[in-house]
Amino acid sequence: MTQDPTPQPYGTPEVPRVAVRGEAHIEVDPEIARLGITISARGTDRRTALEDLTRRNTTVLDLVKSYGDAVEKLETGTFSITPELTRHGRAERIRAYHGRVHLTAELGDFTALGELTTRLADLELTSVDGPWWALRPDSPAHGDARRQAVLEAVQRAREYATALGAQLAALVELADLGAEDTQPFGRPGTAGTMRSMAFAADTETAPALDLEPQRQTVYASVNARFTMTPPRL
Template identity: 45%
Template sequence: MTTVAVRGESVREVEPELAEFTVVTGARDKDRQATLERLRERADALRQYLDRFGEGIEKRETGGLHVYPEAGRRGERVTAYNGSVSTTVTVTDFAALGEMMLAVAGRDQTQVHGPNWSLRPDSPVHKEARAAAVTDAIARAREYATALGAEVLELMELADPGLSGGRYEAQSAYPAYRGLSSKSAAAELQLDPQRQRVYAAVEARFTITSPTL
Protein backbone atom coordinates (compact mmCIF):
# COMPACT_ATOMS: atom_id res chain seq x y z
CA MET A 1 0.00 0.00 0.00
CA THR A 2 1.40 3.40 -1.00
CA THR A 3 0.78 6.42 1.21
CA VAL A 4 1.24 10.15 0.80
CA ALA A 5 1.82 12.46 3.78
CA VAL A 6 1.04 16.15 3.35
CA ARG A 7 0.63 19.34 5.33
CA GLY A 8 -2.33 21.60 4.63
CA GLU A 9 -2.18 25.30 5.52
CA SER A 10 -4.43 28.33 5.44
CA VAL A 11 -3.69 32.01 6.08
CA ARG A 12 -6.33 34.73 6.28
CA GLU A 13 -6.29 38.41 7.14
CA VAL A 14 -9.47 39.73 8.70
CA GLU A 15 -10.72 42.78 10.57
CA PRO A 16 -10.42 42.60 14.38
CA GLU A 17 -13.46 42.05 16.56
CA LEU A 18 -12.17 43.51 19.83
CA ALA A 19 -9.96 46.37 21.01
CA GLU A 20 -8.48 46.45 24.49
CA PHE A 21 -6.79 49.25 26.41
CA THR A 22 -5.64 49.66 30.01
CA VAL A 23 -6.19 52.70 32.20
CA VAL A 24 -3.92 53.32 35.20
CA THR A 25 -5.32 55.91 37.61
CA GLY A 26 -3.03 57.32 40.29
CA ALA A 27 -3.08 59.54 43.36
CA ARG A 28 -0.44 60.97 45.70
CA ASP A 29 -0.66 62.88 48.97
CA LYS A 30 1.20 63.27 52.24
CA ASP A 31 -1.79 61.80 54.06
CA ARG A 32 -2.65 58.12 53.50
CA GLN A 33 -6.40 58.61 53.84
CA ALA A 34 -6.35 61.55 51.45
CA THR A 35 -4.52 59.42 48.88
CA LEU A 36 -7.10 56.65 49.18
CA GLU A 37 -10.01 59.07 48.95
CA ARG A 38 -8.59 60.80 45.89
CA LEU A 39 -7.94 57.46 44.24
CA ARG A 40 -11.50 56.33 44.96
CA GLU A 41 -12.94 59.54 43.49
CA ARG A 42 -10.91 59.21 40.29
CA ALA A 43 -11.78 55.54 39.90
CA ASP A 44 -15.49 56.31 40.37
CA ALA A 45 -15.30 59.14 37.83
CA LEU A 46 -13.71 56.79 35.31
CA ARG A 47 -16.41 54.20 35.89
CA GLN A 48 -19.17 56.75 35.42
CA TYR A 49 -17.63 58.02 32.19
CA LEU A 50 -17.28 54.53 30.74
CA ASP A 51 -20.91 53.78 31.63
CA ARG A 52 -21.91 56.30 28.94
CA PHE A 53 -20.81 53.92 26.18
CA GLY A 54 -23.19 51.15 27.21
CA GLU A 55 -22.96 48.04 25.03
CA GLY A 56 -20.03 49.51 23.11
CA ILE A 57 -17.89 48.24 26.00
CA GLU A 58 -17.96 44.47 26.32
CA LYS A 59 -16.25 44.25 29.71
CA ARG A 60 -14.18 46.08 32.30
CA GLU A 61 -11.73 44.36 34.62
CA THR A 62 -9.75 45.75 37.55
CA GLY A 63 -6.22 44.45 37.25
CA GLY A 64 -4.66 45.68 40.48
CA LEU A 65 -4.74 48.15 43.34
CA HIS A 66 -1.43 49.43 44.72
CA VAL A 67 -0.90 51.76 47.68
CA TYR A 68 2.56 52.26 49.15
CA PRO A 69 4.46 54.77 51.31
CA GLU A 70 7.21 56.93 49.87
CA ALA A 71 10.17 57.33 52.21
CA GLY A 72 12.56 60.25 52.31
CA ARG A 73 16.24 60.03 51.61
CA ARG A 74 17.26 60.22 55.26
CA GLY A 75 15.76 57.21 56.92
CA GLU A 76 12.36 55.59 57.04
CA ARG A 77 10.22 58.64 57.58
CA VAL A 78 7.25 58.55 55.20
CA THR A 79 6.98 61.70 53.09
CA ALA A 80 3.99 60.74 50.94
CA TYR A 81 1.67 57.93 49.90
CA ASN A 82 1.24 56.76 46.32
CA GLY A 83 -1.73 54.81 45.03
CA SER A 84 -2.86 53.42 41.68
CA VAL A 85 -5.57 51.22 40.26
CA SER A 86 -5.60 49.69 36.76
CA THR A 87 -8.65 48.91 34.66
CA THR A 88 -8.65 46.94 31.42
CA VAL A 89 -11.42 47.91 29.01
CA THR A 90 -12.54 45.69 26.12
CA VAL A 91 -14.36 47.61 23.37
CA THR A 92 -16.48 46.49 20.43
CA ASP A 93 -17.54 49.97 19.25
CA PHE A 94 -14.45 51.02 17.30
CA ALA A 95 -16.10 54.27 16.17
CA ALA A 96 -16.12 55.51 19.77
CA LEU A 97 -12.73 54.09 20.73
CA GLY A 98 -10.65 57.17 19.84
CA GLU A 99 -12.96 59.54 21.71
CA MET A 100 -13.02 57.21 24.69
CA MET A 101 -9.24 56.86 24.96
CA LEU A 102 -8.55 60.58 24.52
CA ALA A 103 -11.08 61.59 27.14
CA VAL A 104 -9.69 59.09 29.63
CA ALA A 105 -6.08 60.08 28.88
CA GLY A 106 -6.92 63.73 29.60
CA ARG A 107 -7.79 63.03 33.24
CA ASP A 108 -5.43 63.94 36.09
CA GLN A 109 -2.84 61.32 37.08
CA THR A 110 -4.03 58.91 34.40
CA GLN A 111 -2.14 56.78 31.91
CA VAL A 112 -3.66 54.93 28.96
CA HIS A 113 -2.00 52.00 27.20
CA GLY A 114 -3.34 50.48 23.98
CA PRO A 115 -5.22 49.62 21.94
CA ASN A 116 -4.51 45.94 21.40
CA TRP A 117 -6.60 44.47 18.58
CA SER A 118 -7.79 40.86 18.54
CA LEU A 119 -10.39 38.31 17.49
CA ARG A 120 -12.72 36.51 19.84
CA PRO A 121 -11.45 33.04 20.86
CA ASP A 122 -14.63 31.50 19.42
CA SER A 123 -14.62 33.58 16.25
CA PRO A 124 -15.91 31.60 13.22
CA VAL A 125 -12.79 32.76 11.37
CA HIS A 126 -10.77 30.10 13.21
CA LYS A 127 -13.16 27.35 12.11
CA GLU A 128 -13.09 28.61 8.52
CA ALA A 129 -9.28 28.66 8.54
CA ARG A 130 -9.10 25.06 9.80
CA ALA A 131 -11.56 23.90 7.14
CA ALA A 132 -9.49 25.65 4.47
CA ALA A 133 -6.36 23.91 5.77
CA VAL A 134 -8.05 20.51 5.37
CA THR A 135 -9.08 21.42 1.82
CA ASP A 136 -5.50 22.42 1.08
CA ALA A 137 -4.21 19.07 2.40
CA ILE A 138 -6.59 17.15 0.13
CA ALA A 139 -5.56 19.23 -2.87
CA ARG A 140 -1.87 18.63 -2.19
CA ALA A 141 -2.39 14.90 -1.85
CA ARG A 142 -4.16 14.82 -5.20
CA GLU A 143 -1.38 16.82 -6.81
CA TYR A 144 1.25 14.38 -5.57
CA ALA A 145 -0.83 11.40 -6.66
CA THR A 146 -1.35 12.87 -10.14
CA ALA A 147 2.39 13.50 -10.48
CA LEU A 148 2.91 9.79 -9.81
CA GLY A 149 0.21 8.69 -12.22
CA ALA A 150 -1.98 7.55 -9.35
CA GLU A 151 -5.21 8.50 -7.58
CA VAL A 152 -6.07 9.23 -3.97
CA LEU A 153 -8.03 6.39 -2.38
CA GLU A 154 -8.82 7.24 1.23
CA LEU A 155 -7.77 9.27 4.24
CA MET A 156 -5.71 7.38 6.81
CA GLU A 157 -4.98 10.10 9.33
CA LEU A 158 -5.72 13.76 9.98
CA ALA A 159 -4.04 15.58 12.85
CA ASP A 160 -2.87 18.92 14.13
CA PRO A 161 0.84 19.59 13.53
CA GLY A 162 2.96 17.54 15.91
CA LEU A 163 -0.16 15.89 17.37
CA SER A 164 0.00 18.44 20.20
CA GLY A 165 -3.16 20.43 19.66
CA GLY A 166 -4.42 23.04 17.25
CA ARG A 167 -2.01 25.54 15.81
CA TYR A 168 -4.40 28.15 14.63
CA GLU A 169 -3.94 31.58 16.08
CA ALA A 170 -4.59 35.23 15.42
CA GLN A 171 -1.35 37.03 14.66
CA SER A 172 -0.47 40.61 13.83
CA ALA A 173 2.23 41.65 11.42
CA TYR A 174 3.11 44.67 13.56
CA PRO A 175 2.99 45.39 17.31
CA ALA A 176 -0.47 46.48 18.38
CA TYR A 177 0.68 48.34 21.48
CA ARG A 178 0.42 52.09 21.68
CA GLY A 179 0.48 54.41 24.66
CA LEU A 180 -1.33 57.64 25.47
CA SER A 181 -0.99 59.99 28.40
CA SER A 182 -2.57 63.30 29.27
CA LYS A 183 0.49 65.07 27.85
CA SER A 184 0.30 63.42 24.42
CA ALA A 185 -3.44 63.59 23.81
CA ALA A 186 -4.52 65.48 20.69
CA ALA A 187 -7.83 67.15 19.91
CA GLU A 188 -8.90 64.22 17.73
CA LEU A 189 -7.66 60.69 17.35
CA GLN A 190 -8.48 58.50 14.37
CA LEU A 191 -7.71 54.84 14.97
CA ASP A 192 -7.29 52.35 12.14
CA PRO A 193 -8.15 48.81 13.28
CA GLN A 194 -5.23 46.45 12.79
CA ARG A 195 -6.08 43.47 10.57
CA GLN A 196 -5.50 40.11 12.20
CA ARG A 197 -3.58 37.27 10.57
CA VAL A 198 -5.19 33.89 11.20
CA TYR A 199 -3.11 30.77 10.48
CA ALA A 200 -4.21 27.13 10.54
CA ALA A 201 -2.37 23.91 9.65
CA VAL A 202 -3.10 20.18 9.59
CA GLU A 203 -1.10 17.05 8.77
CA ALA A 204 -2.72 14.24 6.79
CA ARG A 205 -1.89 10.82 5.34
CA PHE A 206 -3.69 9.30 2.35
CA THR A 207 -3.48 6.00 0.54
CA ILE A 208 -3.09 6.15 -3.24
CA THR A 209 -3.21 3.63 -6.06
CA SER A 210 0.04 2.10 -7.26
CA PRO A 211 2.21 4.77 -8.89
CA THR A 212 3.10 4.57 -12.56
CA LEU A 213 6.85 5.09 -12.54
Protein backbone atom coordinates in the same frame (compact mmCIF):
# COMPACT_ATOMS: atom_id res chain seq x y z
CA MET B 1 -1.08 -18.57 9.66
CA THR B 2 -2.61 -15.52 11.33
CA GLN B 3 -2.20 -12.12 9.74
CA ASP B 4 -0.24 -9.48 11.66
CA PRO B 5 -2.82 -6.88 12.81
CA THR B 6 -0.13 -4.27 13.42
CA PRO B 7 -0.78 -1.28 11.12
CA GLN B 8 1.90 -0.27 8.69
CA PRO B 9 2.66 3.39 9.47
CA TYR B 10 4.44 4.00 6.17
CA GLY B 11 2.13 2.05 3.90
CA THR B 12 2.96 -0.86 1.63
CA PRO B 13 3.74 -1.20 -2.08
CA GLU B 14 0.11 -2.23 -2.60
CA VAL B 15 -1.30 0.54 -0.39
CA PRO B 16 1.20 3.39 -0.36
CA ARG B 17 0.70 6.40 1.87
CA VAL B 18 1.35 10.08 1.33
CA ALA B 19 1.82 12.53 4.22
CA VAL B 20 1.39 16.28 3.71
CA ARG B 21 0.91 19.48 5.64
CA GLY B 22 -1.81 21.98 4.85
CA GLU B 23 -1.47 25.61 5.89
CA ALA B 24 -3.62 28.71 5.62
CA HIS B 25 -3.06 32.40 6.36
CA ILE B 26 -6.02 34.76 6.12
CA GLU B 27 -6.37 38.42 7.00
CA VAL B 28 -9.56 39.76 8.58
CA ASP B 29 -10.72 42.90 10.33
CA PRO B 30 -10.44 42.90 14.15
CA GLU B 31 -13.58 42.32 16.20
CA ILE B 32 -12.57 43.85 19.53
CA ALA B 33 -10.15 46.44 20.88
CA ARG B 34 -8.75 46.62 24.40
CA LEU B 35 -7.59 49.63 26.36
CA GLY B 36 -5.38 49.46 29.43
CA ILE B 37 -6.19 52.27 31.88
CA THR B 38 -3.97 53.15 34.82
CA ILE B 39 -5.23 55.55 37.47
CA SER B 40 -2.72 57.11 39.87
CA ALA B 41 -2.92 59.16 43.05
CA ARG B 42 -0.45 60.67 45.51
CA GLY B 43 -0.94 61.94 49.05
CA THR B 44 1.11 62.91 52.06
CA ASP B 45 -0.75 60.31 54.11
CA ARG B 46 -2.36 56.98 53.31
CA ARG B 47 -5.95 58.14 53.80
CA THR B 48 -5.54 61.11 51.43
CA ALA B 49 -3.99 58.90 48.74
CA LEU B 50 -6.78 56.32 49.06
CA GLU B 51 -9.55 58.91 48.94
CA ASP B 52 -8.01 60.57 45.88
CA LEU B 53 -7.54 57.22 44.15
CA THR B 54 -11.12 56.18 44.93
CA ARG B 55 -12.49 59.43 43.52
CA ARG B 56 -10.51 59.15 40.29
CA ASN B 57 -11.36 55.48 39.90
CA THR B 58 -15.07 56.29 40.19
CA THR B 59 -14.71 59.03 37.58
CA VAL B 60 -13.06 56.65 35.11
CA LEU B 61 -15.61 53.88 35.71
CA ASP B 62 -18.52 56.28 35.20
CA LEU B 63 -16.96 57.58 31.98
CA VAL B 64 -16.36 54.14 30.50
CA LYS B 65 -19.81 52.87 31.50
CA SER B 66 -21.43 55.91 29.89
CA TYR B 67 -20.64 54.36 26.49
CA GLY B 68 -23.16 51.61 27.15
CA ASP B 69 -23.13 48.57 24.87
CA ALA B 70 -20.05 49.82 23.00
CA VAL B 71 -18.05 48.59 26.02
CA GLU B 72 -18.40 44.82 26.14
CA LYS B 73 -16.21 44.24 29.18
CA LEU B 74 -14.76 46.36 31.98
CA GLU B 75 -12.49 44.74 34.55
CA THR B 76 -10.38 45.93 37.46
CA GLY B 77 -6.92 44.39 37.54
CA THR B 78 -4.21 45.30 40.00
CA PHE B 79 -4.49 47.76 42.89
CA SER B 80 -1.57 49.07 44.94
CA ILE B 81 -0.84 51.66 47.59
CA THR B 82 2.88 52.14 48.15
CA PRO B 83 4.78 54.35 50.60
CA GLU B 84 7.56 56.55 49.25
CA LEU B 85 10.48 56.51 51.68
CA THR B 86 13.02 59.25 52.15
CA ARG B 87 16.13 59.30 54.29
CA HIS B 88 16.07 61.60 57.30
CA GLY B 89 19.42 61.52 59.02
CA ARG B 90 20.22 57.90 59.71
CA ALA B 91 16.60 56.83 59.60
CA GLU B 92 14.00 56.60 56.88
CA ARG B 93 10.54 58.05 57.00
CA ILE B 94 7.51 58.02 54.74
CA ARG B 95 7.42 61.05 52.48
CA ALA B 96 4.22 60.23 50.58
CA TYR B 97 1.91 57.43 49.46
CA HIS B 98 1.36 56.44 45.83
CA GLY B 99 -1.80 54.64 44.78
CA ARG B 100 -2.50 52.91 41.49
CA VAL B 101 -5.43 51.00 39.95
CA HIS B 102 -5.34 49.24 36.59
CA LEU B 103 -8.48 48.70 34.50
CA THR B 104 -9.08 46.93 31.20
CA ALA B 105 -11.87 47.99 28.86
CA GLU B 106 -12.90 45.89 25.86
CA LEU B 107 -14.86 47.55 23.05
CA GLY B 108 -16.65 46.00 20.11
CA ASP B 109 -17.83 49.31 18.66
CA PHE B 110 -14.83 51.09 17.17
CA THR B 111 -16.78 54.28 16.44
CA ALA B 112 -16.61 55.12 20.16
CA LEU B 113 -13.02 54.02 20.62
CA GLY B 114 -11.21 57.18 19.55
CA GLU B 115 -13.39 59.49 21.61
CA LEU B 116 -13.20 57.33 24.74
CA THR B 117 -9.43 57.04 24.42
CA THR B 118 -8.82 60.77 24.36
CA ARG B 119 -11.37 61.48 27.09
CA LEU B 120 -9.63 58.99 29.36
CA ALA B 121 -6.18 60.37 28.54
CA ASP B 122 -7.50 63.86 29.31
CA LEU B 123 -8.22 62.92 32.93
CA GLU B 124 -5.84 63.89 35.70
CA LEU B 125 -3.16 61.31 36.58
CA THR B 126 -4.65 58.77 34.17
CA SER B 127 -2.67 56.94 31.50
CA VAL B 128 -4.01 54.89 28.60
CA ASP B 129 -2.30 52.04 26.74
CA GLY B 130 -3.58 50.45 23.57
CA PRO B 131 -5.61 49.78 21.67
CA TRP B 132 -4.78 46.11 21.24
CA TRP B 133 -6.78 44.72 18.34
CA ALA B 134 -7.95 41.11 18.43
CA LEU B 135 -10.51 38.57 17.32
CA ARG B 136 -12.97 36.89 19.64
CA PRO B 137 -12.07 33.31 20.62
CA ASP B 138 -15.16 32.02 18.77
CA SER B 139 -14.57 34.14 15.68
CA PRO B 140 -15.64 32.42 12.41
CA ALA B 141 -12.24 33.42 10.99
CA HIS B 142 -10.58 30.59 12.93
CA GLY B 143 -12.90 28.03 11.34
CA ASP B 144 -12.35 29.54 7.89
CA ALA B 145 -8.59 29.19 8.31
CA ARG B 146 -8.86 25.56 9.44
CA ARG B 147 -11.08 24.67 6.47
CA GLN B 148 -8.63 26.29 4.08
CA ALA B 149 -5.76 24.36 5.68
CA VAL B 150 -7.59 21.06 5.14
CA LEU B 151 -8.37 21.91 1.52
CA GLU B 152 -4.70 22.82 1.03
CA ALA B 153 -3.63 19.43 2.45
CA VAL B 154 -6.01 17.53 0.17
CA GLN B 155 -4.90 19.49 -2.88
CA ARG B 156 -1.23 18.96 -2.10
CA ALA B 157 -1.68 15.22 -1.55
CA ARG B 158 -3.66 14.91 -4.78
CA GLU B 159 -0.90 16.65 -6.71
CA TYR B 160 1.70 14.24 -5.31
CA ALA B 161 -0.46 11.26 -6.22
CA THR B 162 -1.10 12.60 -9.72
CA ALA B 163 2.63 13.07 -10.27
CA LEU B 164 3.02 9.33 -9.62
CA GLY B 165 0.15 8.34 -11.88
CA ALA B 166 -1.96 7.38 -8.85
CA GLN B 167 -5.11 8.60 -7.12
CA LEU B 168 -5.97 9.28 -3.50
CA ALA B 169 -7.90 6.41 -1.95
CA ALA B 170 -8.66 7.28 1.68
CA LEU B 171 -7.83 9.61 4.54
CA VAL B 172 -5.83 7.85 7.25
CA GLU B 173 -5.09 10.66 9.68
CA LEU B 174 -5.75 14.37 10.15
CA ALA B 175 -3.80 16.10 12.94
CA ASP B 176 -4.71 19.63 13.99
CA LEU B 177 -1.58 21.62 14.77
CA GLY B 178 -3.62 24.60 15.97
CA ALA B 179 -5.12 27.69 14.47
CA GLU B 180 -4.22 30.84 16.34
CA ASP B 181 -4.28 34.61 15.91
CA THR B 182 -0.77 35.98 15.45
CA GLN B 183 -1.87 39.01 17.47
CA PRO B 184 -2.40 37.37 20.87
CA PHE B 185 -5.77 37.88 22.49
CA GLY B 186 -4.75 40.04 25.30
CA ARG B 187 -1.99 42.21 26.43
CA PRO B 188 0.87 44.54 25.44
CA GLY B 189 3.75 43.75 23.16
CA THR B 190 1.84 43.54 19.88
CA ALA B 191 2.23 45.87 16.96
CA GLY B 192 -0.22 48.57 16.03
CA THR B 193 -0.78 50.01 19.48
CA MET B 194 -1.35 53.58 20.55
CA ARG B 195 0.03 55.00 23.76
CA SER B 196 -0.98 58.26 25.37
CA MET B 197 -0.68 59.82 28.81
CA ALA B 198 -2.05 62.94 30.47
CA PHE B 199 -1.44 64.37 33.94
CA ALA B 200 -3.74 67.38 33.90
CA ALA B 201 -7.23 67.94 32.59
CA ASP B 202 -7.78 70.55 29.91
CA THR B 203 -10.61 73.06 30.10
CA GLU B 204 -11.96 71.88 26.75
CA THR B 205 -12.81 68.37 25.59
CA ALA B 206 -9.92 66.76 23.75
CA PRO B 207 -10.58 65.85 20.10
CA ALA B 208 -11.26 62.19 19.33
CA LEU B 209 -8.39 60.21 17.88
CA ASP B 210 -8.85 58.78 14.39
CA LEU B 211 -7.82 55.16 14.93
CA GLU B 212 -7.42 52.70 12.06
CA PRO B 213 -8.14 49.07 13.09
CA GLN B 214 -5.22 46.74 12.49
CA ARG B 215 -6.00 43.74 10.27
CA GLN B 216 -5.53 40.40 12.02
CA THR B 217 -3.71 37.42 10.51
CA VAL B 218 -5.18 34.02 11.36
CA TYR B 219 -3.02 30.94 10.83
CA ALA B 220 -3.99 27.27 10.71
CA SER B 221 -1.94 24.16 10.00
CA VAL B 222 -2.79 20.45 9.76
CA ASN B 223 -0.89 17.25 9.05
CA ALA B 224 -2.74 14.75 6.88
CA ARG B 225 -1.99 11.18 5.77
CA PHE B 226 -3.72 9.50 2.85
CA THR B 227 -3.57 6.13 1.15
CA MET B 228 -3.41 6.08 -2.60
CA THR B 229 -3.62 3.59 -5.42
CA PRO B 230 -0.36 1.94 -6.56
CA PRO B 231 1.66 4.39 -8.63
CA ARG B 232 2.54 3.78 -12.29
CA LEU B 233 6.31 4.08 -12.21
